[in-house]
């Protein structure tokens with residue numbers, strides 16, 4: 222009898238030893254998975270405070286474990302995004318796993334962009350006990366997407382908006398002006414004698430002059446206006462909040478004066494002038510195509526007049 226009981230007990234001890242060895246092995250396996258993971262992993266308590274972070278997350282944020290433990294997850298959100306921490310807590314309380322894109326402050330002040338996936342842990346009463354979050358660093362992907370977006374919408378030489386972006390803004394301005402019955406102006410600009418600069422001083426000087434022209438153009442406008450490069454030595458401007466033709470003429474005059482001033486490029490002093498055509502919504506056209514055509518036509522008339530002494534910006538439809 223005693224022998225039988227002794228045998229059962231030995232068997233149980235062996236089973237327990239086997240179970241605990243297998244538990245230790247399983248824990249070691251999960252621990253290395255978490256520690257070697259290429260994604261950041263953290264555990265948060267019900268108040269969204271870090272209770273665990275894996276080494277990868279510490280590296281992603283450029284912070285130490287000591288710096289993060291006990292700190293709220295949303296204290297790393299950029300200031301413009303603080304409200305979304307509250308929204309996240311509310312969503313988690315409903316028990317739904319979520320996945321979202323989030324920027325987080327790194328120790329050096331830069332921002333990490335990550336896809337955050339979270340799994341809430343609720344108690345029987347539905348209270349949030351904790352959350353496991355995983356973070357995938359997409360900063361590089363985000364930067365290259367922004368770069369592609371920038372290249373698609375900007376002129377690579379001057380950094381101004383390009384023609385497609387200008388047209389997109391023009392369409393939005395039309396919708397707003399139609400709705401609010403306001404005016405705006407489209408300016409078409411073409412440099413005069415620019416070819417001479419290229420031919421006498423070289424293409425690199427020509428390029429530098431175009432860059433300086435873009436800067437002078439920007440400085441002549443309000444931040445709400447949109448200067449753009451159409452291509453070559455042609456530029457376009459969208460002037461918002463214009464009430465009269467005289468106002469648009471005033472801005473065109475300011476641009477002319479800025480571009481008429483001599484340029485010093487790579488030690489060479491050179492001068493160019495600019496011919497400007499203006500079209501006003503709704504006076505000169507009610508759609509993008511008519512407005513740009515009118516501004517272009519007015520610019521050509523200004524250029525022709527510029528060859529005679531009475532030069533200056535031209536507007537709208539030709540007389541007659």
Ligand SMILES: Nc1nc2c(ncn2[C@@H]2O[C@H](COP(=O)(O)OP(=O)(O)OP(=O)(O)O)[C@@H](O)[C@H]2O)c(=O)[nH]1
Nearest residue numbers: 411412413414415416417419424427428452453454
């Ligand atoms: N440096 C440089 N030149 C360019 C660029 N794009 C176009 N051009 C040159 O710009 C010149 C534009 O020609 P035009 O508008 O006829 O030259 P212009 O002397 O200003 O002529 P008018 O407008 O009649 O006074 C051409 O010589 C083009 O080769 C560029 O990105 N860089």
